[in-house]
Amino acid sequence: MGLCFSRDNESVAKQRQSKRVAVAGGGVGSNRWTRIRSSKRDENRIHEQALAAAILFQQQMQNDGLASFDRSTSLRYPSGNSKRNQAFHRSSSSRARSLTDPLLQAHQLVKQGIKADNPETNHFVLVHGxxxxxxxxYKSIALLEEDGYKVTAIDLTGSGIHSFDTNSVKSLHQYVKPLIDFFEKLADGEKVILVGHDFGGACIxxxxxxxxxxxxKAVFTAAAMLVSGQSTLDLFSEKVDSNDLMRQAQAFIxxxxxxxxxxxxxxxxxxxxxxxxxxxxxxxxxLASVSMRSIPFSPVLEKLSLSDTKYGSVRxxxxxxxxxxxxxxxxxxxxxNKSPPERLFCLKGADHSPFFSKPQALHKLFVEISNIP
Incomplete structure (x- = not known):
C-alpha cells in the first residue's frame, strides 16, 4: 500500500511505520544471483549498450574539448504532447516485484495510463553524490531514454570529467555552479524532475x-535531505558516530x-x-573504482538556508x-521524520548505489513519480 505524506496532515505521517510503498527488485544477498537467464541477458544488454553510449559520449567530449561540454548526456526529445492524467493510478510497483518481471516498454506505459511525454514532467535532471x-x-539514462524521456546528467565542479581541482572548491555555490548554469539556461516555463543522490540531495x-x-518534483534517492540550518557534515557526523565502516573508509586530504x-x-x-x-x-x-574522485570539504561544511515559500513549495x-x-x-x-516528503518509496535489496544494484526497479519508481498527478 502507498504512503502519502502531507505537509498539513501530521496524522498521515504517523502511519508511515505500517504503510509504505515498497518495490522489490529481487531478493537480497545471495538470492539476487538466482535470476532467470533471460532476465540476466536483458540486464547485460542494458549494461553493454549504456556503457558503450557513455564511452562514445566521453570520447566525443574529449574530441570537442571540455569547454563546450553542456553537461547533458541526453539530447533526445520525445515527441507528442499529452495532457496530465486527472486521476491517480496506483502503480504496480507498490507490490513486491522481482527483476525477473519484464522491463516496461514505452507502449506498455501508455496502456497503463502512464505517459512518457508529459510536457511538464518528461525531463529528468540527475545529480550525482x-x-x-x-x-x-548510465543505466538510468539508457532506461529513461528508451521510454521516451529527456535526460540531463550533471557533473558538479571537480566531479566526473569536470576539469577542476576538487581541493580548490571553496563553497557549495561553487560546487553546484554547473547545475545553476543549467537552470539559468532552461527555457521559460519549462520544468524538470530533479533527482539527487547522496550529497547530491543537499545540492538539489x-x-x-x-x-x-x-x-x-524533487526525488531524493538515498540522499541527504536536510532541514534549514543543517549542513551535510551535521548529518554525516550522526552517520559516522554509529558507522564503523564509514570511519574506516574516510580519508581526509x-x-x-x-x-x-x-x-x-x-x-x-x-x-x-x-x-x-x-x-x-x-x-x-x-567502473566506480577508476572513476570516483574526492569530495570537496568546504561544501560539506555549509549550512543550508531553506524557506517554506521556495524550497518548501517543491514536491x-x-x-x-x-x-x-x-x-x-x-x-x-x-x-x-524530520522533514516528511510527499511520498516515501522503499527499494528492497538496494545498496547505497541503486542505479547499479537495482537499476530497473529504480527506473520504474522514476516513471511512477513522474506521473503522480
Missing amino acids: GGFGAWCW SYVMELFHSKVS YANGNNQPPTAIDFDRAVIKELLFNQSPAKDVA RFYIETQEDNAIPIALQESMI
Missing part, C-alpha cells in the same frame, strides 16, 4: 531554493598542509565496495535503499 559523477547514472536542495519555479583544515574527503578503495556497492555488480564496482519524494551501508536505514528514517 559525493565522489561520483554523471557517469554513475540548494538549487530548489534558487529555482523552485523550474522544479516540478590536506592539500594546504596538515596544519590547515581538510580540503577534500576521499574513500579507501579497500573498503569502498562494502560501503557503497555491497549489492552491485562487479563490473559497476570496477519532494524520497527513495529509501534498504541494504545501504553508507546511509543506514535508521538515518534515512531520521531524515524523513
